[in-house]
C-alpha cells in the first residue's frame with residue numbers, strides 16, 4: 001500500500017533534499033526542474049553550477065538521495081498490484097486504472113475523446129504513450145534520513161481529537177439520514193459521467209485513481225458567467241477543455257443549506273486570518289453568514305484501491321486561507337493529513353501523519369490554513385467496510401452504475417471568491433491561467449494569528465501564532481500538466497494590493 005501519494009510538489013521536495021541550505025525559493029526549483037525535463041539530479045546539478053545556491057558550508061555533508069529513477073517505476077514495467085487482497089482481485093477486471101498501467105491508449109477509458117485544448121500537443125490529443133495510474137507510476141519515498149524521528153501516525157477517531165491536532169473540525173451525522181442517502185444515490189447515479197483527471201508528470205501521462213466532477217450552486221446566467229466557469233473547470237482539469245459545471249441537483253442543494261449553516265456556526269467560534277475573504281457572501285437578508293458555497297467538486301472512489309494522493313487544494317479561485325467543507329457519503333474511508341514542515345524547522349521537528357476515519361454522513365471542515373500547512377490524501381486501503389444504506393434507492397433511480405456498498409462519494413463545498421474571478425488570474429507565456437500556490441516550505445517572518453477563539457492552540461498543541469506565520473503565494477505556470485510536461489516556467493509572487501484583491505477579513 002502506498003502511504004504517500006506523490007505530486008509535483010514531491011519531486012520539488014526531492015530536489016530540495018538534494019541541495020544544501022540555505023535553500024533556493026520554490027519557483028527556482030520548479031524552473032530548474034522544468035528546464036531539466038524533470039530530471040531531479042540534472043536540475044540540482046544545474047542549480048549548483050549556476051551558483052544559485054550558497055556554497056555548502058564546510059564540514060556539512062549533503063544528504064545522498066536516490067535519483068528520479070528511484071522514485072518512478074519503469075514505464076515498461078508498471079508496478080504490480082500492491083496487494084492481492086480479495087478486493088483488489090475482484091476489481092481488476094473492471095478497474096480501468098489498473099488496466100491503464102499496461103495498456104496503450106486504445107484502452108476503453110481513454111478511447112473517450114476529450115475536446116480540443118489550445119496546446120498543439122497535450123494530454124487530450126497527442127500522445128501514443130500509455131496512460132498510467134498515478135499510483136502505479138510512483139513509488140513510496142525512501143525512509144527519511146533526517147535526524148529528527150518521525151512521530152508515529154495518529155488516528156483521530158473523534159471530533160475532539162481532530163480539533164486538537166489539526167485546523168479541521170469533524171461533524172458526524174450532519175444531514176438527516178434520509179437526505180444523506182438521497183444525496184448518495186443521486187451522486188452515484190451521476191458518477192457514471194464523471195471522469196478521471198489526466199495530466200503529464202514530466203514525460204508520463206498519468207491519470208487520477210478516482211473519478212470527479214464539478215457543480216455550481218445556481219443556474220448559470222449570461223454567457224460570460226458560463227465562460228468564467230468553463231475557464232475554472234478547464235484549469236481544474238489541468239487545461240483540458242471541459243463542459244461548464246452542472247448545477248447542484250435538488251438533493252445536493254438541500255444538503256448544502258444545512259452544511260452552510262454548520263460551517264458558519266463553526267466559523268463564528270474562530271478568529272479569522274487576514275487574507276480570508278472579508279466581503280459578505282450571504283444572500284440578501286442573510287445574517288451572520290461569512291461563508292457560502294457556490295461551487296463543489298465531487299469525487300467517487302470505487303472499492304478499496306481508488307484514492308487521491310497527497311496534495312493541497314489549488315487556491316486559484318478560492319484564494320488564500322480558504323474554508324472547504326467536505327461531505328463523506330457511503331463506504332467509510334480514511335482521510336490522511338500531514339503537515340509540511342517549513343525548511344527552517346526541519347531539523348527541529350518531523351511531520352506527523354494523522355488518519356481521520358470519515359464515516360457516511362460526516363462533514364470534515366478544512367478551516368483556514370489547512371491548505372497552507374497540510375497536505376491531504378485518501379490512501380488506498382487493503383480492506384473496505386461494506387456500507388449498508390438505511391434507506392433504499394428512490395424508484396426514480398433504477399440501475400445505479402456504482403454499488404453503494406463499496407463506493408465513497410465525497411463532495412467538497414467551496415466558496416469561489418469574486419476577487420479571484422478567472423478574468424483576474426495572471427496568464428503565463430503559454431497563454432493559460434496560472435495556478436495559485438502557497439510557498440508551504442517557507443513561512444515568512446511576520447506572525448499572524450487565526451484559529452479557534454480563546455484556545456490559542458492548534459495542531460499538536462503548539463501555539464497558533466507560531467505555526468501560522470504568513471505565507472508567500474506564487475502564481476505558477478501549470479500548462480505543462482497538459483503539454484507533455486512542458487510549461488513555460490512562468491511564475492510571479494502574488495501581490496494582493498497591486499492585483500487589487502480583497503476585501504480581506506483584516507487589513508493587510
Ligand SMILES: O=C(O)CCC(=O)C(=O)O
Pocket residue numbers: 297299308313326335376377378410412
Ligand atoms: O475525498 C476526499 O475526502 C478528499 C478529496 C480531495 O482532496 C479533493 O477533492 O481535493
Ligand SMILES: [Fe+2]
Pocket residue numbers: 311312313376
Ligand atoms: Fe483536496
